[in-house]
Amino acid sequence: MKRHHDATRPEPFEPTPIPEHHRPRRPVADLVVGESVWYRDQRYWLERVPESWDASCMVRISSDRILPDRVPPKDRVSFCVHADHVTKAPVTRNPYGRQPTKKAVDRREMNRKEGTRDNGDTVAVILRQAHTLDDVYRLTAKHLGVKEADLRAKYGRLNPGQQRMNCGNRLRGAHKRGLLKLN
Structure with a gap:
């Protein structure tokens, strides 16, 4: 054994x-x-x-x-x-610190390739057509149904970036409340 x-x-x-x-x-x-x-x-x-x-x-x-x-x-x-x-x-x-998600990184890369800096919502796409501040005021007045002179009087004291931002915010607010249809 x-x-x-x-x-x-x-x-x-x-x-x-x-x-x-x-x-x-x-x-x-x-x-x-x-x-x-x-x-x-x-x-x-x-x-x-x-x-x-x-x-x-x-x-x-x-x-x-x-x-x-x-x-x-x-x-x-x-x-x-x-x-x-x-x-x-x-x-x-x-x-x-906090790190960006894959979706945010991909979106930033796509925006960089397209040459855009906005968030891509409906109002931002419409405002892409406006190359000058005059175009921004014209588009905003047309979509809101207000006079362009009233918008210029209200926001004329601000710098051009702030004027564009305020016009965009007015359009977004009206769109959110359903007061206008943007295509």
Whole structure:
């Protein structure tokens, strides 16, 4: 009868090397613990990054902000994903403050490509046609049914940006109350 300790010991575990086609495209140094990333259009923070892609292709991301050299919070949602499935997320001047959502970043990028700076609502689209302050007053007077001279008398003391803003706000208020239909 053979005893258990006499049995041959199994070979030590050696992980199989990661095939080249499974390795992430970016270098490991691009990902830093605590950095903000997008995963499936949601913002996450990197919790753990391997030292090299030889060890693993997976990075651990967390729903809560992870600060380097600190213990992560216990109530966080944390999971591993392939490193190619995350992309770096833009960060505001204060990396610990509130950060923009994916939708806000995409909207800003689209506005930049279109060359617009407004919020894209109905009134803003109509005011895009106005290239001068005279055009703004003319459009506002037409849609509100008031005299252009009355608008100029009321807002003429303001700077041009404030005049345009007030005309837009008057149009938005009337549109919100249902007093005019803007197409």
